Amino acid sequence: MCLQEAGQHDDAWQVAVDLLDDLGKYLLQDLIEQRRTTHPADVTGSYRRLIAGYLAETGNKYRYQYAVRHLKALRALHQQLGTPGEFADYLHAPRAKHKRKTSFPAQVDKAGLGG
Numbered sequence: 001m002c003l004q005e006a007g008q009h010d011d012a013w014q015v016a017v018d019l020l021d022d023l024g025k026y027l028l029q030d031l032i033e034q035r036r037t038t039h040p041a042d043v044t045g046s047y048r049r050l051i052a053g054y055l056a057e058t059g060n061k062y063r064y065q066y067a068v069r070h071l072k073a074l075r076a077l078h079q080q081l082g083t084p085g086e087f088a089d090y091l092h093a094p095r096a097k098h099k100r101k102t103s104f105p106a107q108v109d110k111a112g113l114g115g
Contacts (some may be wrong), residue, residue: 025053067094
């Protein structure tokens with residue numbers, strides 16, 4: 001039985017943080033969603049890693065859609081934490097890096113994420 005199934009969520013989160021580069025995206029998403037409810041400040045960096053992972057997937061035609069979904073969640077999280085400016089500052093980097101790929105900025109704009 002894994003730590004998460006055993007209800008040891010803090011231990012599962014610590015293992016996830018320690019092994020972030022080795023986790024699959026779906027497991028990371030599950031852990032983020034669980035951790036976010038009790039420790040929202042802990043997951044901002046993990047959301048950023050998840051978004052970066054999706055943006056780096058060249059063979060996934062839905063990568064921008066997934067990245068934007070998590071950007072919306074990250075924005076909501078920053079609003080909850082009272083740090084919306086931090087999200088706005090963060091959003092500049094992926095927008096700039098992917099500006100030549102018009103689909104990503106268009107989806108960011110369509111989602112109302114600004115930037």
